[in-house]
Amino acid sequence: MSPAVAELPLVRRMSYVCVKSALVLLLLVTSAWNALCDEPSYQTEITAIRNRYLALGNRKALGSSLSAAEEKERQCLLGQLIDQDPLYALTREIVHEAQALQLGSGKPEEDAMAKKLFEFTQITTQFEFLATTLPEAQSFSLVLRRFVAHRDLDGARAWAKAHETPNQTLQPTAGRSDD
DSSP states (O other): OOHHHHTSHHHHHHHHHHHHHHHHHHHHHHHHHHHHHHSOOHHHHHHHHHHHHHHHHHHHHTTOOOOHHHHHHHHHHHHHHHHHOHHHHHHHHHHHHHHHHHTSOOOHHHHHHHHHHHHHHHHHHHHHTTOOSHHHHHHHHHHHHHHHHTTOHHHHHHHHHHHOOTTOOOOOOTTOOOO
16 A cells, blocks of 8 residues: 555544454454353263262262262252253163063063163163263154164164264263162
8 A cells, every 4th residue: 555545544544443343353253262162061061970970879889878968969960960961861761670670570571671671771871972962962862762662672773883983982881870
């Protein structure tokens, strides 16, 4: 730009406005980026809740008594898991149903159904660790719940195989305290 043009009031004013607008835009983008980076992911939050719940449950199962505050915390954490992790809630329902069948009459068909239900929990647990958002967890839970309702283990396995990621491994269900 020539010095004569730069001295015109309109050009000087436009340059100031452009720089100011660019700085404001840069600040907005930076603030939004920082806000997104600081917010913990769904899986991070659920994992922290699950780990604390399991730690308290394991202490209780090993015979240590929990203080009233810890027992209250454990119950609150269970409520959070049931509300915020539909796959955990589904797995818990399946485990309880399978355990009830095992305690039933002892008929071979009830034992076979209990075994089949425990196999469903391997699939639902796998997706507990795969879901990255609550809507995704709700979607997985809805589909898997239908397979469980129809006792379609082969269909659930095929669906799970079609939705697994290359690095996905089956997560163990051991160590769970569901009382």
